[in-house]
Amino acid sequence: MPKSQLLAVLFMVLSMISYQISASFAKQLFTVLDPLSVTILRLCFAAVIVCIMFRSWSILKRLSFLKWRDLLCYSAALGLMNVLFYASLGKLPQGIAVGLEFIGPLGLALLSIKQRSDYIWVLLAILGVALMVPWGQAQGDNFSIIGAIYALGAGLCWAGYIFFGQRVAHQNIGMHALTIAIALSAISLLPIGLYNNAPALFETQYWGKALAIAILATAIPYALDLQALKRLNKLSYGTLLSLSPALAALAGLFLLGEKIGFLQWIALSCVMLASIGVALRSSKTTNTP
Template identity: 30%
Template structure:
């Protein structure tokens, strides 16, 4: 009677054992980047919806009033929840906090001023030059630059900016572009220097401190209606609080260049909101612009994921596999 043959047991080599945690790290990195991309898309959708709601308050309180409410409400929401420890922050931590506060206020005020003077299309197109510069400046490969440029062309096709001789309006839009670029870089720096939402809350407090006297002066001169204040408050939550928190979270997960390119989806959300909510039909050219923006973003995002994975995966494979 023959004994039952024992099943063969394959010995795991040391190289394979080392590869397992490395492959897990690659998977975790890809998941973090995917979460960052999703966060950016959600942030931009909230931002554009909130901005559309805030625009409804322009006739009553103007751009200055809307921006003032945005700054004050943002601080009123974030500061009590986060409780930033300002006294324990070093000078190296406080500098980007103050810079972010300035960038955030300038970005919103200049954009709204530009929209009033030169129209939404040209203002949005010029403002996008800021994140586009960040995306191209951070690109290390041709596909990044080409994807960013394709998205930029798509923005121009989508919003169809017209000519303008309003130098002040153009200057305001370009200032907003510089402020948006600074916002991206400073937000990423804050994410590295301070834990959680400490930097975001501190920046909102600094901005509110500057805007409080402006708000008092403005609303004494231009008494707001309750509906205008309500609209501006909803705008503050959707277009300031949510993006402020989401952008910081995203910049801890994705490179600044990828973030800059993905911001080109903002005009898409604005156009779709006008189509769905305001029944403003999109033309064939606008759909073409949307397609170009999506294609540019897809190219850069896909390349980013491939760079985050294959090179590390190859190095994680055991020799001879």
């Protein structure tokens, strides 16, 4: 493997580790704050961070010319994805929450299947979801049906985020679209958060942790991903991204002491294999004249 690609792989792995560490830190914060408040604080700090990172004030003069319907849908998907994912983290082990959420973008990719032989990836994904649920103790300490619904909802929103993100990309405003989406999500959720638990949002002692979560979940991953994308093709990027559920499970194990069962590790493996298979198939389809 060329040195530049090896460096890109390192960037990708560090990006995913940073994001999963941020999720673990967020879950630790749930002991003193509710998931909605943590989500709002993270989005508020993230909006400031990405605005500075991408100098998004330069987009202000173009706001009136943008296609706002796609931007609003993109923003809504991002906001709901974050709220539902953090809500699922409060009820599920981190690895399971990320594994179930991963079904969203995987399902979106599976919709493009055109050959019967590719349905093996559908079966692997379904098997993964089935094995993730400890059916004999579905309401035990290590699993929650409500948490699973939150995670799958987050995955559906993630698919919407990708779908509308592709449409927003045609507006040629680059990463400024992300700044707008995060800022709108934060502004939209703020009144709900103030009504739900205003004192929590004004507890400045938690702002430092929320800022750290925003940096680990936003600034570091985006910076590393941008460097990785300069050196990796779509297939390599998609394949590496498939490691996210496993890294989430490891982060939960080492940072939160969360242990998942043998069958749930098999389930995560099924989801990751399905994702890698779809990435390979997508690459072959793209390269076919």
